[in-house]
Amino acid sequence: xxxxxxxxxxxxxxxxxxxxxxxxxxxxxxxxxxxxxxxxxxxxxxxxxxxxxxxxxxxxxxxxxxxxxxxxxxxxxxxxxxxxxxxxxxxxxxxxxxxxxxxxxxxxxxxxxxxxxxxxxxxxxxxxxxxxxxxxxxxxxxxxxxxxxxxxxxxxxxxxxxxxxxxxxxxxxxxxxxxxxxxxxxxxxxx
Numbered sequence: 226x227x228x229x230x231x232x233x234x235x236x237x238x239x240x241x242x243x244x245x246x247x248x249x250x251x252x253x254x255x256x257x258x259x260x261x262x263x264x265x266x267x268x269x270x271x272x273x274x275x276x277x278x279x280x281x282x283x284x285x286x287x288x289x290x291x292x293x294x295x296x297x298x299x300x301x302x303x304x305x306x307x308x309x310x311x312x313x314x315x316x317x318x319x320x321x322x323x324x325x326x327x328x329x330x331x332x333x334x335x336x337x338x339x340x341x342x343x344x345x346x347x348x349x350x351x352x353x354x355x356x357x358x359x360x361x362x363x364x365x366x367x368x369x370x371x372x373x374x375x376x377x378x379x380x381x382x383x384x385x386x387x388x389x390x391x392x393x394x395x396x397x398x399x400x401x402x403x404x405x406x407x408x409x410x411x412x413x414x415x416x
Contacts, residue, residue, distance in 0.1 A: 234276070237268060237272060237276065238276060238286075240266045240267070240268060241262065241266050241268060241273065241276070241277070241283055242283060242287060243266075244262055244265040244266035244268075245257070245262060245280065245283050245284070246321050246322075246325070247265065248261065248262065248265055249325055254280065254281065254284060254325075257280050258280075259273055259279070259280060262280055284325065287322050287325070288322075288326055291315065291316075291319060291322055291323070291326065294315055294318075294319075295311070295312055295315045298311040298312075298314070298315055299311045299312065305398070305401060306394070306398040309374065309394045309397050309398050309401070310390065310391065310394040310398075312378070312394075313378065313381075313390035313391075313393050313394040313397075314390045314394075316378060316381075316382055316390070317386055317389075317390040320382075320386060323382045324382055324383065326382075327378075327379045327382045327383050328383060362408065366404060366405070366408055369404065370401050370404055373397075373400065373401075374397050374401070377393065377396065377397050377400075378393070378397075381393045
């Protein structure tokens with residue numbers, strides 16, 4: 226009996242998700258009512274409320290699944306270039322949801338969470354000088370790299386994935402390496 230229930234639950238959630246994605250083609254998330262979603266999915270409102278409280282929860286659940294897939298794909302990686310490539314490939318695998326993440330929700334929080342969980346000190350700053358200034362510089366470099374990465378990924382996703390994941394990842398990696406290479410030069414001139 227449990228297998229049948231699980232199958233029904235999966236089917237109901239799948240139908241609600243697909244209907245949500247279809248409705249999002251013409252409306253923003255805040256314009257989609259539960260009644261409208263249930264009608265499009267041919268699901269009773271009571272059935273909807275067994276699984277979700279709001280339409281936003283459907284999107285949040287899909288975001289969590291993408292985040293978990295991303296974290297699984299990068300969990301054993303410590304090279305920034307590999308992490309960026311795996312992130313781009315994960316976004317490219319689920320194009321519909323990636324577009325929604327970047328157009329309907331705060332995509333920066335999702336990707337920031339993933340990118341910042343793998344923050345490492347890839348920059349080697351000299352040990353001489355003020356440690357607080359060095360730490361402040363590192364934090365600014367990380368923030369700039371993280372937000373720049375997110376901005377480029379957003380542009381790529383919302384631009385229709387025109388380049389392959391490998392190409393956008395190579396561009397992002399090149400820019401991150403350029404920033405990292407410039408830090409020592411900046412430090413010696415201004416600190």
